[in-house]
Amino acid sequence: QVQLQESGPGLVKPSETLSLLCSVSGDFLYTDYWTWIRRPPGKGLEWIGYVHDSGSTKYNPSLKSRVTMSVDKSKSQFSLNLRSVIAADTAIYYCARVTEVGILNSYYYYVDVWGKGTSVTVSS
């Protein structure tokens, strides 16, 4: 059974880069999409982006200019870099897995595994 654990600094200064790692334990072979999702205080869930097992990426258009994600299968890790952070980037950040299921000629997706989340505050 796959388990995910986020790691990274809890405090980042404005204009700096937020870097988070997600360590994957368990079966890393049958992966689909490794994703980052955040929840700012008092707000709902916001999808940040994902990196596919192949290395391809997709980002939320609202964050695309500041986000980079990558995967290192040799270390069973994937990462998030968010540049030029501002106070509005303060949130709990979750790493998660999106599973792809093929049914007949279509594919369907849902987030089936979540990390516990890590709190990040942007402040000087």
Place this chain on the structure above:
Amino acid sequence: SFVLTQPPSVAVAPGETARITCEGDNLGTAVLNWYQQRPGRAPRVVIYFDRDRPSGIPERFSGSTSANTGTLTINRVEAGDEADYYCQVWDDSSDELVFGGGTKLTVL
């Protein structure tokens, strides 16, 4: 792209039925997933692919869709069901995940 609209809050008494809706144009062209997030906890899926329930999720939880509305139904609501609930789709046109704004379920 999808925009998913949920009511900000729903309140029910213990033992009653809670219904949380998720509206979106063209929702019928996508499959809907539902997540529960209890206070201080990570989200977890309670319904996926419109109506499938993961192992460990009580049968009291069910999902349905009709035209542009998806509904999460929780029968015989318990105090432990108090949480934020989010609907979510995968937008095939852009290969992006989209979440609804979330609904806070209060058990009176």
